[in-house]
Amino acid sequence: MTTQKSLLEAISIGKRFGGFVALDAVDIAIWPGERVGLIGPNGSGKSTLVNCLSGATGSDTGTISFDGRAIERLPAHRRTRLGIVRTFQIPLPFTSMTVVGNLTIPLRFAARRHPEAKAAESDIEQALLILEDVGLRDKAYESSAGLTQVEMRKLELARAVAARPKLLIADETMAGLSNSEVDEIISLLFKLNDQGIAIIMIEHIMGAVMAFSQRVVVLVAGRKIADDVTDVVMRNAEVVRAYLGE
Amino acid sequence: MVTFNLLLNAVVTGILLGGFYAAVTIGITIAFGMLDIVNIAHPVFIVMGSFIAYIVNRTFGVDPILTVVMASPLFFLLGVAIFRFYYAAFESSGKGSLRGLAFFFGILFVIEVTLLLAFGVDYRLVQTSYIGPNVGFEHVDLPLRMVIPFVGSMALVSGLHIFFSHTFVGRAIMAVAQDEFALSLMAVDTVAIKQLAFGIAIATAAIAGGFLIVIQPVDPSLGREYIGRVFAICVLGGMGSITGTVIAAFLLGVVETVTSTLFGPSWAPAVSFAALLLTLAVRPSGIMGR
Amino acid sequence: MRRIPSWIWPVAVAVFILTLSRLVENEYYMFAGYVVLQYIVLASAWNILGGYAGYVNFGSAAFFAIGAYGTVVLDKLLEPPLVVAILFGGIVASLVGLVTAYLTLRLRGVFFAIATLALAIVLQTLVMNWEFVGGPLGFYTIRPDSIAGFPSYVNYLFVVMLVLALISVLVARAIERSFVGRGLAAIRDNELAAECCGVPTLRLKVFATMLSGGLMGMAGAPFPYYITYLDPNSAFSIAYSINSIAMPLIGGMTYWIGPVIGAVLLAVIQQVATVTISSELNLMIVGVLLISFITLAPNGIVGLFESYRQQRHRRPGT
Numbered sequence: 001m002t003t004q005k006s007l008l009e010a011i012s013i014g015k016r017f018g019g020f021v022a023l024d025a026v027d028i029a030i031w032p033g034e035r036v037g038l039i040g041p042n043g044s045g046k047s048t049l050v051n052c053l054s055g056a057t058g059s060d061t062g063t064i065s066f067d068g069r070a071i072e073r074l075p076a077h078r079r080t081r082l083g084i085v086r087t088f089q090i091p092l093p094f095t096s097m098t099v100v101g102n103l104t105i106p107l108r109f110a111a112r113r114h115p116e117a118k119a120a121e122s123d124i125e126q127a128l129l130i131l132e133d134v135g136l137r138d139k140a141y142e143s144s145a146g147l148t149q150v151e152m153r154k155l156e157l158a159r160a161v162a163a164r165p166k167l168l169i170a171d172e173t174m175a176g177l178s179n180s181e182v183d184e185i186i187s188l189l190f191k192l193n194d195q196g197i198a199i200i201m202i203e204h205i206m207g208a209v210m211a212f213s214q215r216v217v218v219l220v221a222g223r224k225i226a227d228d229v230t231d232v233v234m235r236n237a238e239v240v241r242a243y244l245g246e
Numbered sequence: 247m248v249t250f251n252l253l254l255n256a257v258v259t260g261i262l263l264g265g266f267y268a269a270v271t272i273g274i275t276i277a278f279g280m281l282d283i284v285n286i287a288h289p290v291f292i293v294m295g296s297f298i299a300y301i302v303n304r305t306f307g308v309d310p311i312l313t314v315v316m317a318s319p320l321f322f323l324l325g326v327a328i329f330r331f332y333y334a335a336f337e338s339s340g341k342g343s344l345r346g347l348a349f350f351f352g353i354l355f356v357i358e359v360t361l362l363l364a365f366g367v368d369y370r371l372v373q374t375s376y377i378g379p380n381v382g383f384e385h386v387d388l389p390l391r392m393v394i395p396f397v398g399s400m401a402l403v404s405g406l407h408i409f410f411s412h413t414f415v416g417r418a419i420m421a422v423a424q425d426e427f428a429l430s431l432m433a434v435d436t437v438a439i440k441q442l443a444f445g446i447a448i449a450t451a452a453i454a455g456g457f458l459i460v461i462q463p464v465d466p467s468l469g470r471e472y473i474g475r476v477f478a479i480c481v482l483g484g485m486g487s488i489t490g491t492v493i494a495a496f497l498l499g500v501v502e503t504v505t506s507t508l509f510g511p512s513w514a515p516a517v518s519f520a521a522l523l524l525t526l527a528v529r530p531s532g533i534m535g536r
Numbered sequence: 537m538r539r540i541p542s543w544i545w546p547v548a549v550a551v552f553i554l555t556l557s558r559l560v561e562n563e564y565y566m567f568a569g570y571v572v573l574q575y576i577v578l579a580s581a582w583n584i585l586g587g588y589a590g591y592v593n594f595g596s597a598a599f600f601a602i603g604a605y606g607t608v609v610l611d612k613l614l615e616p617p618l619v620v621a622i623l624f625g626g627i628v629a630s631l632v633g634l635v636t637a638y639l640t641l642r643l644r645g646v647f648f649a650i651a652t653l654a655l656a657i658v659l660q661t662l663v664m665n666w667e668f669v670g671g672p673l674g675f676y677t678i679r680p681d682s683i684a685g686f687p688s689y690v691n692y693l694f695v696v697m698l699v700l701a702l703i704s705v706l707v708a709r710a711i712e713r714s715f716v717g718r719g720l721a722a723i724r725d726n727e728l729a730a731e732c733c734g735v736p737t738l739r740l741k742v743f744a745t746m747l748s749g750g751l752m753g754m755a756g757a758p759f760p761y762y763i764t765y766l767d768p769n770s771a772f773s774i775a776y777s778i779n780s781i782a783m784p785l786i787g788g789m790t791y792w793i794g795p796v797i798g799a800v801l802l803a804v805i806q807q808v809a810t811v812t813i814s815s816e817l818n819l820m821i822v823g824v825l826l827i828s829f830i831t832l833a834p835n836g837i838v839g840l841f842e843s844y845r846q847q848r849h850r851r852p853g854t
Contacts, residue, residue, distance in 0.1 A: 054732060080734040092729035094722050096790075105722045108715050110734025163734055284646050335831045347592055347649060348785055348830050355778060355823030362816050470774065474657050477650045512672070516661035519654035526651050527639040 007032045007067060007198055008053070008084070008167055014061035015048055022048040023059070024222040030167060030198050035189075037213030037230070038202045041242055044219040046202050047089065050169050054086040055079045067166070080110045083166035087159075087173060091152035093144040099155060100140040103127035103162040110163035127162060134158045134188055150181045157188060167198045174205055186212055210234060218242070251385055256507040257500055262392040264499025266461060268492045269399035269454045270472060271479040272406060273447035278477070279486035280423035281440050283332065284347050287354040288476060289469035290361075291321065291448055295455020296370075296464040297361060303372040310372045311398060314456030318449040325448025328353075329441045354469070361466035369463035377460060395457035402453055406446075407488045419443045423486050471515060478522035484531060543706060546796075550702045557694055558687070566694040570762060572803040573697040574755050578776060579783035579795035580704040581751035584711055585744045586781065587789030590724030591645050595652035596780035598659045599749040601771040602629040603756025608669045608766060611677060618696060622757040629753020630746040637745035641738060660772040674767030677760040693762050697755075704751050708792040711747070720744060752780075775819065779803075782826045788838025797837050 008030040015023040023045045030036055040046050052059040055076030064072045071079055085106075094102050107123045131137045134154045139147065144155060153173050160168055170189065174182045186208055193199050203209050209216065209230075216233040218226040220242045226233045233239055270292060277285040298317055299310035336346045371377075376390040410416035421429055422439050430436050458464060479498055483490030498518055506514045557566065578596055585591050603625030610621050632655075640651040664672050679689055686692040711717045719740045722730035731737045760766045779802060787798025802825070806818045833840050 056728065056732065075736075075738070076731045077734050077736050080732055086732060088729065088732075092726045094725035094729065096721060096725050105718060105730065105735060106733040109719060109736070159729075159733060284649070331831075344586075344590060344592055344645075345830050345834055347646065348781060348826060351594075351778065351781065352823045352826035352830065355819045356827065359816055359820035359823065363820075474650075474654050478654070481647070481650070512665055513661060516658050519657045519661075522654040523639070523651055523658065526643060526647055530643050530647065 004031055005068070006030065007034075008064070009066075010053060010062065010064045012062040013049065013052055013059045013064070015045075015052055015057070015059050021222050023052065025062070026219065026222070026224050028053075028217055028224070028227070030200065032166070032198055033193065033196055034198045035193055035212055035214045036198075036200050037209040037216040038200055038219065039204070039206075039209055039216060040219035043221075045222040046219055047171065048222075049219065050086055050171055050200075050202065054084055054169060056086075077109070080106070080163055081112075083164070084169070085110070085160045085163045085165035085167070086169040087153075087156040087171055089172045089175065091156045093147070093152060093155055093159075095143070095145040097144055098141050099136055099144050099147070100124060100127045100131060102144050102155060102159055103130060106159055106163035130158050130161050133161070133191065135184070150177055150184070153177070153185065154188070157185075157192075161192060161197075165197055167200070168192065169200045169202070171202045172204070173201075174203060174208055182208055206234075252507060253504070254385055255387060256504045258386050258388065259392065260500030260503030261496055262388065262396040262499070263461075263503055264496035265396040265399045266392070266454075266457055267475065267479060267499050268403050268495035269395075269450065269457055271476045271483075271491050271495055272403055272488065273450040273454070274476045274480045275483070275486060275488060275491045276406075276419075276443055276447040276450075279480055279484075279491075280419065281443055283329075283444065285350050285444075285447070286347065286473060287350045287357065288447070288451055289472035290354050290357045291324075291451035292455040292458060292472065293361065293464060293466060293469045294357060295321065295452035296459040296468075297365060297455075297466075298452070299456045299459050300370045300372055300464070303374075307373075309374055310459055311394070311453075311456045314452045318452045321452035322445040322449040325445035326441050328448070329444035333437060333440070358466050358469060365466060367465060367467075369465045370459070371463040372459050374460065391460050395460050398453070398457055402450065403488065403492055406450070410488065415439075415442065420486075474515075474519045474522060478518045478525070481522060481530070482525045543709060546702055546705045546709075550698055553698060554695060557691060557698075563688065563690050566688075566690045567762075568807055570690075570694050570697050571807065572800055573694070573701040574759075575779060575783060575799040575803045576701040576796055577697070577704045577755040578752055578780045579787070579799040580701075580708045580792065581748045581755070582780040583784040583789055583792075583795045584708055584720075584751075585741075585748040587784050587794070588712065588717060588720040588724065589741060589744050591641070591741065591745075592649040592781065593652045593745075593748065594649050594777055594781070595654075595656035596752055597772045597774060597776040598652070598656035599629045599633065599752035600756035600759070600776045601659065601663070601768075602632060603753035604759040604766055604771045605663060605669055606753070607757045607760050608675050608677065611760070612668070618692075618758060618761065622696070622700070622754050625757035626750040626754040629756075630750030633745040633749025634742060636749075637742040641741045641745070656772060656777065660768050663771070664768050670767070672768060674765055675760070676765050679761050679764050689761070693758055696758055700751075700754055704755075705792055705796060707747070707751070708795070711744075712792055716740060716743070778819065778822055778826075779806075782822050784836070785834075786825055786829045786836055788836030790835070791838055794836050794838045801837075 006029045010026070010028045013023050013026045026049060038046055051057040053064060055074060059072060062072065063070060066079070066082055066084055069082065071082065094105065104123050104127055107126055128137060128140060131140050134157055136151060136154055136158060139151065147155060157170065157173065174185050177185065182205060189199055189201065189212060201209060201212055213230050215228065216226070216230050217224060218233060218239050225242070226236050226239050274285065274288050277283045277288065295314050295317065299313045302308045302313040303310050332346060332349065336349065376394050379390050381388045381390055381393055410420055418434070418439050419442070422436050426436050475498065479491060479494045482497070483494035498521060502514050502517045505517050578600065582593060582596055585593055606625040606628050607621040610616050610624055636651060636655055640648045663669060669675055681689065683689055683692045686695065719730070719735045722733065722735050723737050723740060727737055759771070763770065783798035783802050784795040785798070786802065787796065788794025802822060805821060809817050809821060829836060
């Protein structure tokens, strides 16, 4: 893995909110096609890190490079177009649009970087294919405002996929779902990974993280305390203490 | 000729005016700063208070400030009623922002035109013993009609500050302002608290109205002049901060008065609004903003 | 049967009205019609930013007045043809929109709304203190007696405004159906999600503000010739600001036809009320309608029509 060039390289990311240090010189690197879990107790800075990586907020310090480009100055929509796509903990569908309509937005605005991008007509076709993949095809023409929880999570993922990501950051996609629903989402993420998309999974459900990730990064109080292969991290005493000591 | 005396008087008058502006704005600090309700109609409630003071003063000779203090419970109830309606119609449906804004805009016009139809376009004033005489210190001549409202405003604002920081209800309101969701999870009736807060906000409008008509004659459309001022002060002061509101109000009062003195009163409206634009462009979190 | 493209309708109506204007002799209709058409422009323009993107502009009067006073300035310096004044007004207004947008659109929508309010007052104060355009006393424009090709100058103004109304409606329609319109809708629904889906939110919002402001400026440009005497209170009249919001809201904000319906309805009601009852009552009527619609029918008349159609659609089958 180390001979390959990294996809995402974030060095020394720092972020403060007033006097509160949310992130303290965090380094994180992701290689193409990797499956990485990002875990940590509540308030450890995971969401802040995601926001800084995706561009929703700017980081105070540090550099981020993606695919060889420095992106820390770029606004979020540019980063999305380059291939970093994130989902939201609380799904944010475009409620005035249908399910398939939701996907046409990233298809039109983010995925067009490919030279073979075609006209609006096939946007719908592409959208329907993606919906097929996530299991929402039969809800395609319904309003996105009336979906169930797990359907909304799937829509979030579908919308992220429609942006043709190289790196997908799935922010607590499975929180509050039933066991079978969690399995659905995990198999979906595996399917996406098979297509070559690197995935950072942020979760509190340890079973899911262990089943999915090749590597796990652990944040506690804004600092990275572990970054290694899943088995090794899960046995790390400090990690165990961070969770059980809470 | 700008003399030191003139400038000093302008600054001191500006401070008196600023104190009054704080009372005018405190209702918005509560409604918008704390509760996120863009009550753009707030100034028209103030004018309503002024006109009530006017009628009572003209008919019974009662002091305007006394009148509005006694009328404030009615305004409180009015605020509660309006909030109830607003909440039922808009807040629960999610897309509150635009609709709530337009709703209050509509209220602004309905009330203003009602006042216009009832009282006509003329300016109205009140008669009290303290409108007219001045209080003189060395170099400085202060009109009592500004001093009394200043004192009243400071009392009102200080009282509210104590209320919000030291009483249970007041702290509950501040808690709702900071994290409503968390509070609702703790089985706190956040709607009742917000209702209460909005009622208080409208009640302050009534009292400010009494101060207003002591300071200057009032006509139905006077509220419009104040819309920008109150939002400017609220934003400049850092949204939900009472201390910030007071500081910003003093600042604005002084700058306005000094500008008026140096360049003429026709420039005064531009001051607050230019300040607002500047604040939004440069430091939207305001002076005391989080 | 091939479907008739919907842009045909506004053009056809415009041509129809144009023909009528040649036949009707009573100039009163030109005067009254001008106001209705003016509001169609203002309402359609407002809706591009307000209805499509969800950003409320409280200062339509400011952009309108920029157009009006732009004409006054040009008139004093150059005496150009009206079309030039219209372009000038549109460009200046859209530049002002650019600056305002860029300064405030990175904040929440409600701050933009407040900033537009502030803008209107600042500009009005500046104009009041500007002797060159007459300050608080105003400025008299000489309306030309006639112009080639038209029975009277008033008729010419009417036709000019008719063309502007047609342009704004077609522009609004074009935006609505383009990817720009989809992007604005995404911004309206959830700006954060839109940004993270690749929508260049700031750029689109600034564009919409410039377009909206520019159209409003164009609507204001012929005003001095229409009214022959321009003073800050009439140019910056709050009636423009509130009507620009009320008309799309009452007509319906999602489609281009909504502002048109709202404009025609409200403008006619207000004209009638001014003549029969009083002009103060105008704002009251608008205020009451605003509150009623915003509580009971937030999707406007078009929305009511749509839900009525949906209900009828459902009943036979179910």
